[in-house]
Amino acid sequence: MLDWTQLNTTCSNCQSCVLGQTRTNIVIGRGNINAPILFVGEGPGEQEDLHGQPFVGAAGQLLDTLLEALMLKQDDYYIANVVKCRPPNNRVPTDDEAEKCLPYLRNQVALIRPKIIVCLGSTAAKYVISKDIKITQIRGKWIERKGYWMMPTFHPAALLRDQSKKVLLFRDIKEVKQKLHNIMDEKDN
Numbered sequence: 001m002l003d004w005t006q007l008n009t010t011c012s013n014c015q016s017c018v019l020g021q022t023r024t025n026i027v028i029g030r031g032n033i034n035a036p037i038l039f040v041g042e043g044p045g046e047q048e049d050l051h052g053q054p055f056v057g058a059a060g061q062l063l064d065t066l067l068e069a070l071m072l073k074q075d076d077y078y079i080a081n082v083v084k085c086r087p088p089n090n091r092v093p094t095d096d097e098a099e100k101c102l103p104y105l106r107n108q109v110a111l112i113r114p115k116i117i118v119c120l121g122s123t124a125a126k127y128v129i130s131k132d133i134k135i136t137q138i139r140g141k142w143i144e145r146k147g148y149w150m151m152p153t154f155h156p157a158a159l160l161r162d163q164s165k166k167v168l169l170f171r172d173i174k175e176v177k178q179k180l181h182n183i184m185d186e187k188d189n
């Protein structure tokens, strides 16, 4: 397992897949590296590629608004993606790209050791939870695996296209907050 410095250096030099050739910046993650919640998205978009930070574009602003509305503290979470380089034109990462990049995400999980992993959208759910799942079928349902509680939900960008998903995403993140409180209460007792 790499420590954070080694991980940053390795990712910054990574050319394991074609995305390395077109990235402006590697996008490793943002937030508290000791956070109890890890949000996982798909991959950097244009703004993320330009700034080297995940979820700083339109979808990120929506996510921030949602987390603020639910009064989740910035200390409570870390945000990363399945792939750390922007796929051209924001296309979905290929299996090869995702598989090459996943060891970095697994390394991040091992370093952070979050209590809860929230999969934002189908790409995150596919590579973090299971290859043959449909987000519409499993969203909002807790899955416990290897000591992690996982919550698959919609990607905030999906809300930009379909407002009806907002209520469900809001409900799922509220569940996440409640679960965090329950876990913390158990720890204190």
Ligand code: URA
Residues within 6 Å of the ligand: 041, 042, 043, 044, 045, 048, 053, 054, 055, 056, 057, 059, 060, 081, 157
């Ligand atoms: N969408 C993602 O999945 N990740 C980002 O970092 C930004 C948009």
